[in-house]
Structures are given as C-alpha cells and as structure tokens.
Amino acid sequence: MHLxxxxxxxxxxxxxxxxxxxxxxxxxxxxxxxxxxxSSGTWVRxxxxxxxxxxxxxxxxxxxxxxYVLPVRVIAPRRPIEPTPIEPLTPGLETRLVVGAGFxxxxxxxxxxxxxxxxxxxxxxxxxxxxxxLSVLFAPGALGRQVTGLAPQGxxxxxxxxxxxxxxxxxxxxxxxxxxxxxxLFANPRQEQSHAAFGAVGRLGVEITFPLETGSLALGLDGTxxxxxxxxxxxxxxxxxxxxFGAHLDYRFGR
Numbered sequence: 001m002h003l004x005x006x007x008x009x010x011x012x013x014x015x016x017x018x019x020x021x022x023x024x025x026x027x028x029x030x031x032x033x034x035x036x037x038x039s040s041g042t043w044v045r046x047x048x049x050x051x052x053x054x055x056x057x058x059x060x061x062x063x064x065x066x067x068y069v070l071p072v073r074v075i076a077p078r079r080p081i082e083p084t085p086i087e088p089l090t091p092g093l094e095t096r097l098v099v100g101a102g103f104x105x106x107x108x109x110x111x112x113x114x115x116x117x118x119x120x121x122x123x124x125x126x127x128x129x130x131x132x133x134l135s136v137l138f139a140p141g142a143l144g145r146q147v148t149g150l151a152p153q154g155x156x157x158x159x160x161x162x163x164x165x166x167x168x169x170x171x172x173x174x175x176x177x178x179x180x181x182x183x184x185l186f187a188n189p190r191q192e193q194s195h196a197a198f199g200a201v202g203r204l205g206v207e208i209t210f211p212l213e214t215g216s217l218a219l220g221l222d223g224t225x226x227x228x229x230x231x232x233x234x235x236x237x238x239x240x241x242x243x244x245f246g247a248h249l250d251y252r253f254g255r
Contacts, residue, residue: 093127093128094127095125095126095127097124097254098123098131098133098250098252098253099124099251100248100249100250101120101248101249102119102120102249103118103119103120104117104118104120104245104247105117105244105245106139106157106226106244107242108142108143108238108241109241109242110237110238110240115243116143116155117140118139118142118244119137120136120137120138122134122136126252130164131164131165131166131167132162132164133162133163134161134162135161135183136158136159136160137157137158137185138158139157142155142156142157143156143157143238143239155188156187157186157187160183161182161183161184162183163180163181163201165179166178166179167207175206175207175209176204177203177205177206178203179202180201181203182201183199183226184198185198185199185226185228185231185235185239187235187236195231195234195236196231196235197228197230197235197239197240198229198230199226199227200226201224201226202224203222204222205220205222205223206220207219217251217252218250218251219249220250222246222247222248223244224243224244225242225244226244228240
C-alpha cells in the first residue's frame with residue numbers, strides 16, 4: 001500500500017510524539033497504527049501495541065555498616081594496700097604431755113679419756129615455756145674399766161633425775177633451751193655393793209620444733225654437766241665431775 005507524503009508525515013509525527021510521551025510518562029505507552037481498508041475505503045486503527053514501557057525503578061537498597069568499636073578496658077586505680085599489723089605469737093599456757101629420748105656420750109672431766117656411749121629416756125609436763133622432766137640415764141661404758149678396786153670389770157654409770165627446763169622465745173621455730181636439775185648416780189650397780197652419789201645437772205642447748213596436727217615434734221642438740229654433791233666412800237672420784245653431749249627427740253601432745 002502506498003501512502004501519500006502527507007499521510008507519511010502524519011504517521012511519523014504521531015510515532016515520534018508517542019515515543020516522547022513514553023519517555024516522559026511513568027506509565028507504559030501504547031501506540032496504535034492506522035491502515036487503509038480497501039473494502040470500506042476508509043482508514044481504520046489496528047489493535048493497540050505497546051511501543052515503549054518505562055522501566056520500573058528498582059527499590060533503593062540501604063546498606064548499613066555497623067562501625068567496629070574497639071573494646072576499651074577501663075583500669076581502675078588500685079587502692080593502696082594498708083598494712084595489717086601482725087601480732088607477735090605468744091607462747092600458749094596450755095599443759096602438754098612430753099615424752100622423748102636422747103642419745104650421746106658421757107665422759108669424765110677429771111680423767112681425760114674416751115667418753116662412753118650414753119642414752120636417756122624422759123617423760124614430762126610442759127606448761128608454756130617451762131617443762132618439768134623425770135629422766136633415767138644409761139651409760140654402761142662411761143668410765144671404762146676399774147671403777148674401783150672391788151669392781152675391776154666395772155665401768156658403768158646409771159642415774160635417775162628430775163629437772164626443770166626453760167625455752168626462751170619458744171614461739172620461734174628455732175629456740176634455745178636451758179635447764180637445771182638434780183640426779184642420783186649409781187656406779188657399777190650390778191655388783192653386790194653399789195656406789196651411789198647425789199648431784200646436780202645443768203643443760204644448755206638449742207631446739208627446733210615441727211608443728212603437727214595432734215602435737216609437735218622437737219629435735220635438739222644439747223650439752224650437760226654433772227657434778228656430784230655428796231657420795232658414798234666407795235664412789236669413784238673420776239665420776240664426781242662428768243660431761244655429756246648428744247641429741248634428743250621429743251614429742252609433745254596437744255597444740
């Protein structure tokens with residue numbers, strides 16, 4: 001079909017107008033074309049066709065970025081530590097039972113010679129820093145041979161005594177020990193006739209204490225001096241002045 005120039009210009013202008021309206025309007029624009037119907041001899045409109053659809057605007061996507069915050073550690077100023085006064089330990093006044101044993105040597109001060117082995121057993125009562133003991137002494141070879149003319153095979157000393165000891169600063173783990181007592185000595189008592197003497201004994205030493213759940217254990221080193229004050233006529237003179245040294249181990253019941 002041939003169109004005259006005015007019809008072509010009309011169609012071109014109408015098409016251009018539709019395109020411009022479609023670009024400016026947000027709604028889709030539909031266009032209809034005209035064609036000539038030979039049977040009726042008139043111009044008719046063709047079915048509507050969508051020429052241009054304005055694209056829909058995509059929804060805005062909002063991306064929220066959470067800022068990273070570094071953890072801040074707040075350090076509070078330290079309060080000054082106030083010194084707490086510590087009360088010094090004071091020795092208790094409770095009464096405790098004491099049992100112990102010692103081992104060492106016993107020799108004569110009047111005759112230089114080899115000292116003999118000696119052992120001791122004692123039991124006592126402790127009250128605070130003071131202690132009262134009853135003890136027995138065994139020194140079968142303390143004086144060697146020939147204690148007296150009547151006992152050439154002799155050489156032993158045995159004794160029993162009572163003493164009072166004091167421990168200064170006994171609240172310390174390591175503390176000194178001093179003591180004084182009296183004892184009875186027997187020279188070679190296995191003979192038919194024994195030779196007895198009465199004397200005094202002094203003690204000086206050092207002791208370390210180990211506390212336990214049911215009591216305390218004490219280990220000490222000490223030296224003793226034995227001086228006869230009165231004796232029988234047959235008591236050997238070499239036994240009138242004696243010295244001893246050794247170690248002892250005590251157990252004290254109670255805290």
